[in-house]
Amino acid sequence: DVSIAQAALGTRVKVPTIEGDEEIEIKPGTQPGTELRLRGRGVPHLRRTGIRGDLHVLVNVAVPTKLSKRQRELLETYASESGETIDTNQTGRILNRVRDALG
Structure with a gap:
């Protein structure tokens, strides 16, 4: 796994x-x-000695589940600078989904 920052900025990692x-x-x-x-x-x-296949590495970007207040502020600033809109009202979205499902 690599972090969002590592994926965005680039890094070197060890793989087994x-x-x-x-x-x-x-x-x-x-x-x-x-x-x-x-x-x-x-x-x-198996049949040709000295020849090996390729190793395929799948990049998994780990998204943090808990952010400090500072980390959240930095991500919100990044989103704002990128022109992204972030809806942080999770409760309102869930209630809207329930209302939509019930008609």
């Missing part, structure tokens, strides 16, 4: 391979679900 950990580059702007391929780092070929 058959021969031990290997460091890979997460490029800036990497999206969740991006698949990175490590050529020749996968499982050995």
Whole structure:
């Protein structure tokens, strides 16, 4: 898993391979679900000695479930700067969904 900041800004992380950990580059702007391929780092070929398959790494971006007040403010500022609208009234949305479902 990489954090939102790591995915947006880029970083290097270690991933486990058959021969031990290997460091890979997460490029800036990497999206969740991006698949990175490590050529020749996968499982050995059964019939051809000395040849290995590729290891595919799926990037999972971990979204925090609990934010400090400061983290929340920073994300709200980022959203505002990006022109995004954030509806933080969770209770109102749930009640509206119930009303819509009941007709």
